[in-house]
Amino acid sequence: MTLPAPEHLFFVCGPTASGKSARALEIAAELDGEIVNADAFQLYRGLEVLTAAPPPEDREKRPHHLYSILSPDQPVDAMTYLRLVVPVIEELLARGKTPIITGGSGLYLKFLSHGPSPLPPGEPTLRAELDAAPLEDLVTSLQALDPVEAARTDLKNRRYVSRALEVCLLAGVPCSTLRDDWEAASSARAEKLRGILVSRPRPDLHDRIARRTRQMLDGGAIQEVATLRNAAPGLEKAIGYGEIRRHLAGEIDRPECESLINAATRQYAKRQDTWFRREHWLKEDRHGI
Incomplete structure (x- = not known):
């Protein structure tokens, strides 16, 4: 669209x-x-x-x-x-x-x-698998698939780590790539937006x-x-x-x-x-x- x-x-x-x-x-x-x-x-x-x-x-x-x-x-x-x-x-x-x-x-x-947002929605089966895995394994997988996102994620927060890894697996590209590309496009649009806050x-x-x-x-x-x-x-x-x-x-x-x-x-x-x-x-x- x-x-x-x-x-x-x-x-x-x-x-x-x-x-x-x-x-x-x-x-x-x-x-x-x-x-x-x-x-x-x-x-x-x-x-x-x-x-x-x-x-x-x-x-x-x-x-x-x-x-x-x-x-x-x-x-x-x-x-x-x-x-x-x-x-x-x-x-x-x-x-x-x-x-x-x-x-x-x-x-x-x-x-x-x-x-x-370009991030794919959650997928129940994959989410269940990630929920069952130890946090240490999730962190290791995220660091391997997307070191950029891993470096800016609170690796002690299971929900954040799991979601970042889920995005990588569902999208087939690093979560950080999706986020950064969207942020760049979003910033470019914001420069041309017009509006007021009452x-x-x-x-x-x-x-x-x-x-x-x-x-x-x-x-x-x-x-x-x-x-x-x-x-x-x-x-x-x-x-x-x-x-x-x-x-x-x-x-x-x-x-x-x-x-x-x-x-x-x-x-x-x-x-x-x-x-x-x-x-x-x-x-x-x-x-x-």
Whole structure:
């Protein structure tokens, strides 16, 4: 799969509740662009309140793509997302529009901005064989097959050694070669990428999270979860889903449900902020703050 040229894209990233959607609308107007979703849970239909998907009035201002397109029982991962998003971007570019990629799912954004990792997925039979072998044997094999990777791996960490050796055996080339080639290509793309990191002071962000949680629970999220059947495994990880399920089962009351969602959202926002700040090509944006 050929990735779109990085200079033709514009990314609007940031932690949950930071105001990405509103900022994306402004930038879409400035760049004659259309908004493309990069949030894993906003791909699902029937959960627009729970996932804080853009409301209808925002979607009327500029075209939005890849929102509410999957049924809740459809599994999705970063590679699936990439196969969905590339044709959408190609169509926008063919019409002379700038794709404004916005969302908080770091891995989905990373696959689009830098390309998917070239490392092969694990293979159960081989993994079982490696798990059964003594660590010393794994280290010896890795040093023989890929001395470069062995030299930069913590050889006391069985998981790291086993994974590096597994990649060598599955790919048929040194793990270090795959990593280094991908890093070089990734760095070359990063030089041409355009995007912003919507940033807010932590107290302000926490206030926004609390307000949105209250609005979500008042606005129909409980009903969405109550009517949901056969959710895909990944969807069950959506913040609010498990807490609302517990509330519906009578395990927790509404105030505790709200408090738990707030706490989980704050923790998630912190992880998102850490992830995005590692992407040094993103320019910090405090527009309107």
